[in-house]
Amino acid sequence: MPLTQLFLSTLDITLPVFAMVFIGVGLKRLGWIDQAFVNTASRLVFHGTLPTLIFLSLIGTDLDSTLDPWLLLFFALATLASFLISWGWAAWRVPRHQRGVYVQGAFRGNCGIVGLALAHGMYGEAGVSLGGLLLGVVILTYNILSVVILSIYRPHGGGSRHAQWRSIAGHIGKNPLILSVLGATPLAIVEIELPVWLATSGDYFASLTLPLALICIGATLSTRALKRSYAAALGASLWKMVGIPILATAVAWWVGFEGRELGVMFLFFASPTAAAAFVMAKAMGGDETLTANIIALTTLMASITVTAGVFMLRIAGVI
Template identity: 40%
Template sequence: MVAPIFILVFIGALLKRTRVVDESFINTASRLVFMLCLPILVFFSISQTDIKAVFNPATLAFSGISVTLTFLALTGWSRWKNYPPEDHGAFVQGGFRSNYGIIGLAMSHNLFGQSGLGQASVVLALVIPLFNILSIVALSSSQNGAQQWRHTALHILKNPLIIATLLALPCSAMGWSPPEVISQTGHALGSMTLPLALLTIGASLNLKDLRSSSHLTLHASAAKLIWMPLVFTPLAWAAGFDGEAVAILFIMLGCPTAAASFVMAKSMGANAKMAASIILVTTLGSVISLSSGIYLLRLWGLI
């Protein structure tokens, strides 16, 4: 159930290598996914899900705590090692920020169907603002002045995924269903999201960047793909979460670093080259780490 996701990623890389798609297509498709398709998918996933049935405060709390503790641990490590300010922000952000909106939703849907997509969307509603806020804190060491903070905070409030979530929650609570024509149109657009997003992720990969990967890139990638899921997934199981919740938490923790981390690192004066390398290494590495983790969870009878 995990393989089709990464097959689409590699198809995207092949399409770029054979010049079937170019940078213009990648930029346009990425913007289409972020501005329209993904918000519509999230909106319909949440609005047509019984929030009372999938809303689990414990899962949300565990998600927030695990991400925050990872952020604090990476920050402490970076300060102890005295990394330069521009490296500090890229390292910390790359080590905790997940591409959960794409890879996570796709895996949750493949594993658990509409129920998994609904639960993952609720978790996404929490982690999107959390990722952005903690990223601002990490990257703020790379620049000065409150103006950049206000600018980035405004972008968070204008984030289409956050807006879609805020609109969807009351619709779900009231049991509102859109007219059939709107529903069909929305589902058609939403169904484009994951295949198109995965193809653009693959097409965006530049294997030449692997040559310039530094030890900081590898350390951040290890934190993202290995330490986060290895530390917190067993804790979630020990805390009594059911198999589906454990799997969704594992996916959230072990997803590769979000592509948005490069944009934020560049805009706030951090080491954008390192940010791009972390995205590449974690995307390729997650093929093994996520597949192996899901296999082990199934082997142990957790899912």
């Protein structure tokens, strides 16, 4: 395939996702949607439509060909490695009071929305199924490691670490995305099919997920926030959008992953910082302004870095 055609086909994958994000920016500026809409829609996505999308994708999956324990283990180890690398860099270059949110912003990606949307755009339902399996690992590792780093650099007087761990364990145990994976996996193993009317209704409901979530991401972006702590935000954003995706994807290819598995892992590694990082930083006394900066900057960078990464991997013929 000629390079021009390959590049245009890459844009066909990434541009629809980021176009929806920038539509969200425009709708917020026009006043057609407000913060109340964003809050309500975000709750609907997190508690309803996204779990439904993951459940329906997994229940129709052939787990014998999709479930790869080595893939899940590698992704968990790669996430841990990216966390430790970001922490090491922050300990050397970042002021102590910013280290917790810096590290969280540098390793915690928005896999549940942006990563899953990109996987769907590249591989269709097969990409969503594989991404849904990875989300179980994502939710556990991201939440646990975020608590670790934010607790270590937490300002004094914010409650006991035991209470923090108990709280995060409760959140993980009640997380709708984890519950959807746990609920769908046994049904996929025994190959149970839903009634046609239920599957169709579920598809209608699940189809709201990606456009609604991406619009909400765009509506929450604020370039004004970038005026503060810009240097630290830029450093964390470069790690998140350039350094970690290159290192993790290169190692994944080196150990033998390719094709759909390598592609989905790259999209997850290259996803911009998750909005949940802001909520956790604020709840644990971290620098929420720096966290907002990182989220905004990585989201703006993603349209370029993800497109370039997919294009290069497709040129190399590994995905």
